[in-house]
Amino acid sequence: MSDHNNVHLIDHPLVQHKLSLMRRKDASTNSFRRLLNEMAMLMTYEVTRDMPMQDIEVETPLEITTCKVIDGKKLVFVSILRAGNGILDGMLSVVPGARVGHIGLYRDPKTLTAVEYYFKMPKEMHERDVIVVDPMLATGNSAIAAVDRLKECRPKSIKFVCLLTCPEGIAALHTAHPDVPIYTAAIDRELNSHGYILPGLGDAGDRIFGTQ
Structure with a gap:
């Protein structure tokens, strides 16, 4: 994984191949x-690399020893609806104890700004680390709106995970929230005039749910 200015590029061969x-x-x-x-499963390994651990006592077939475990309940995966749900399932298969939050945002077709229609988070967010998921970080408007809203809940930390982004999306999110690291599998060339990433992969939501 290569890092650059709080952007973590997950360049593992399996991730790039898929x-x-x-x-x-x-x-x-x-x-x-x-x-x-x-x-999503593979990317979760990299995104959770610095998760806090705690010691527990384990009885092996031979003796009692001290081992390390994560507290999955302290982690919240927040899906930006609807496309974020495509990443959610893979992440939950790796950290099944994680809590899940949802933010419903749609993009106003005229202004390209994000409009919120749904927001539901677990309780006691101040004790939890948040990982926001959305397949595409394009204009950055949805990501910024989601992080704005999440910061009102005062979680311990926030990370943003996407499959694809572009220089414009990174710049927008970093300008608004320089403290939020971005994890992505690719930084594509540019945005087109309709707010789509080029070369990209089209509309992730449509492709996940077959609604094209």
Whole structure:
């Protein structure tokens, strides 16, 4: 994994291989969804690398020893609806004890700004580390709106995870929230005039749910 200015590029060969297959326009809804699930699992390993651990006593078949475990309940995966849900399942298969929050945002087609329609988080957010998930960090408007809202809950930390981003999206999120690290599998070339990432992979939500 290579780091640059609070952007963590997850360049593991398995992640890059699966992303390449997802980009193909003839990838079926079924294969796109399966690849996204696998990628989310793999990316979770990198994103949770610095998770706090605690000691517990374990009795092995031979003796009692001290071992380290995570407290999965202290982690909250926050999905930006609806496309974020495609990443959520893979992450929960790796950290099944994690709590889940949802933020519903839609992009106003005229202004491209994010409008909130749903917000539901676990209790005691001040004790929890938050990982926000959305397949694309494009204009950055949805990500900024989501992090703005989450900061009102005062969680211990916030990370942002996406499959793809572009220089414009990184710049926008970093300007608004320089303290939030971005984890991504690729930094693509640019945004087009409609707010889509190029070369990108199209509309992630449509491809996950087969609504094109």
